[in-house]
Amino acid sequence: MTTAARPDLATPLVAWYRENARDLPWRHPEFGAWGVLxxxxxxxxxxxxxxxxxxxxxxxxxxxxxxxxxxAPADAVRQWANLGYPRRALWLHRAAVEIRDRHDGVVPRDVDALLALTGIGDYTARAVAVFAYGDRHPVVDTNTRRVLARAIDGRSQPGPPSRRDLEAMAAILPADVATSAVVNAAAMELGAIVCTARSPRCEICPLRDRCAWLAAGRPDTGDDRRKQARYEGSDRQARGAVLKTLRDAAAHAVPLAEVVPDWPDALQRDRAIDSLITDGLAEASDEMLRLPR
Structure with missing residues (x-):
């Protein structure tokens, strides 16, 4: 991401966002820091x-x-249901315990304090500080990176994530703290619904008169686009099937022999069970398996 002089992106982003942003619950001021987290x-x-x-x-x-x-951690895993990547439920539970024990039950505002919580990385810490508390920090997700890559660098897709992404976003934020939070949200929203990866709608983009990629004729710059691994038949699917069995068992343990016994690949099933135990998402004892207590 270059740091050369660039056109004003904030003004059209804010105007577009105020007219076109989706009405999402976490964007309401009363939603609170816990809801945002x-x-x-x-x-x-x-x-x-x-x-x-x-x-x-x-x-x-x-x-x-x-x-x-x-x-109980098991309650968090059950409530997570089929959202996928269930370790997030355990991490969120641990973060809640840490917020209770270290911060008197209040989600911290400071980015470093947020980073010290389980499961929170740089993006999430900045997002909470900005969208829950209105502080001035650059917040960069995949959608933002794509908007910046196209508008500023003239690339069809962003390269690998780097600290330069934060620098580029920081450079377009206005000095006004409240408006800077809107710019962060607007860049994400634009990337999510207009400046999309596969079918960008440049004709309605508020940055179309200042976008380097559009001005260059929308060249395919050959950036690497990662393909998501197939879910069907994957270890992820096997883990999901095992977890569903444990969630459906309520508070009871399940005999190991009765955990998805008809799974077509017994070795994969066993590998899934072992990985869930390693990740703290399941506990085994006396040939029984259950959610963590």
């Missing part, structure tokens, strides 16, 4: 439309970090 955990690798009903159910059951901290 939970939403960020859920939105990692899971589409918005799948997250919303799970998020609402989660917050109804555990409206504050202290509520989740008082629950």
């Amino acid at each position: 939970v939403s960020e955990f859920m939105l990692q690798q899971t589409p918005v439309n799948r997250v919303i009903p799970h998020l609402e159910a989660w917050l109804q059951r555990w409206p504050a970090p202290t509520d989740l901290a008082a629950a």
Whole structure:
């Protein structure tokens, strides 16, 4: 991502966002820092439309970090249901315990304090500080990186993530703190619904008169686009089947021999069980398997 002089992107982004942003629950001021934190955990690798009903159910059951901290880890894994990547449920539970024990049950505002919580990386820490507390930090996700790569560098897709992405985003943020939060959200939203990876709608883009990629004729710069591994028949699918069996068993342990016994690949099933135990998502004893207590 270059750091050369660049056109004003913030002004058209803000104007477009105020007219076109989706009405998402975590964008409402009253949603609170805990709601924003939970939403960020859920939105990692899971589409918005799948997250919303799970998020609402989660917050109804555990409206504050202290509520989740008082629950068993197994309850968090069950509530996570089929959102995928269930380690996020365990990490969120551990983060809730840490928020209760270190921060009197209040989600911290400081980026470093957020980074010290389980399961929170640089993106999530900045997102909470900006979208929950309105602080001025650059926040960069995959969608933002694509917008910056096209508008500033003239590339069809961004390269590998780097600190330069944060520098590029920081350079377009206005000095006004409140407006800077809107610019962060607007860049993400633009990448999600207009400046998409496969079918960008340049004709309605608010940056079309200042986009380097569009001005160059939308060249395919040959950037690497990672293919998502096939789910059908994968170890991920086997792990999901094992976890579903344990969730459906409620608070009971399941005999190992009865954990998806008809799975077509017994070695894969055993590998899935072993990996869940390693990740802390399952516990085994006396030939029985259960969710973590």
